[in-house]
Amino acid sequence: MTDYGKSNPSFEADVIMTAVVLGLAVSYIKNLVPIRFDMDPRDKDKEWELFKEVVQRLNSTAVGYLSRNNLLPSGTVEAGFAPLHTKGAVVVGVYHLAGQKTPDSVNEPELSPKGKVLYEKIRNEQLPRYVGRGAYTGFVDNWNTVGDTNPVGPLSTVRFLAPKPDVPHETPMSHPRWLPSTSSELWRLRLRRNTQDFYVPWGMIGGDKAQNSPNTWMSNPTNALNEADQITGLMKTQGMVFEGEPTLSDIAGYTHGMIQAIYKAYGLGPSATPYEITVGTETTKLASCVPCSLFMIALGYPPTSIHLGRGESWVPLLEPYAPGRSSESVERAVIRDLNNSWQDECAEWLALGLEVLDQAAVTDDHQASVTAVRQYLDTNSRDNSVASVLILDTVSIHDSEMSRISRTLNPADSVESIAPTPRQ
Helix, strand or coil, rough: CCCCCCCCCCHHHHHHHHHHHHHHHHHHHHCCCEEEEEEEEHHHHHHHHHHHHHHHHHHHHHHHHHHHCCCCCHHHHHHHHEECCCCCEEEECCHHHHHEEECCEEEECCCCCCHHHHHHHHHCCCCCCCCCCCCEEEEEEEECCCCCCCEEECCCEEEEECCCCCCCCCCCCCCCCCCCCCHHHHHHHEECCCCCCCCEECCCCCCHHHHCCCCCCCCCCCCCCCCHHHHHHHHHCCEEEECCCCCCCEEEEEEEEHHHHHHHHHHCCCCCCEEECCCCCCCCCCCCHHHHHHHHHHCCCCCCCCCCCCCCCCCCCCCCCCCCCCCCCHHHHHHHHHHHHHHHHHHHHHHHHHHHCCHEEEEEHHHHHHHHHHHHHHHCCCCCCHHHHHHHHHHHCCCCCCHHHHHEEECCCCCCCCCCCCCC
């Protein structure tokens, strides 16, 4: 944001995401609705105490803000466990406005007859799709009895390139994406080992591992000479589609399966339900990342579980994605309308979160970054896209949301005992 001299883009990213999560949390609990963040139950022994403490910081900060403003909170920010994983288990976007209810089980979803057939093919790996790390596959069940009655899927994560500022697309983002200056220290880890000027482009997952030797426990199908290129090569051989090859002037972004499913479900109408199915063996966390969750909640499809892990280089669709066929006008309208709603909510959550971040709650080394973010938003207040673009830029600096929040918020005065209950 400041991106000069001694500025610290990583700290600014910490503040942006912490503020957005706080804004989301306060918007929930002030309206009598608790909000819960979940961790993978497999990580209980090594991460539960830290995770619980970070969630307590969120709760303490949110409740403190509401109390200072005479808004007695009727809910809390809670910590828990995501459902236990089984093959083919799902994350669900629950469209409450259409009367849909949270499913009794995410391991055995109740599907339409046609949906059940497609789901089984995806679960049993009978259709081509991405199966590597973060391999959640989008799927839309369709209960329509007239018109289009077919389910949709599989919808795997796709890597795109951010459009150039002068290239029009369905969701105008007048605010430019951020690319670190060539002198930024952030590029140091992206310099491929044993080279002088060959850098991994910005946004590429694993790009900050270019100084590392290839990982010996991980497959190296392209005989890459560093871990960053090893990860990219492995993703491609595991089925991820790359739309375009980035140069150093590009920014790579990844649109997850659930996000693609949301657009499809909305276009099909209120009888459609978006799912994300876990496939392969590397992904077992049955919860949505924060960037996906923000998008889903903004559009009325809250996920069945939210985690505070990584949403590396997450992006929405900016135009219809339908390889092998031309798009219809309704698809463009859906993308435009849903993205506009997402941008509106991002602006509200970020503004509220920055209001929640009082000086006492913020660590000393992040105080200047809070001020910088506030000033930046004030300067660009007429641009409704600025908050959403800042979130996209934040997640291009890869880290877990739990780590960002931990670095930004001071420890709560006391960590209450939280007794987690796993989701079913």
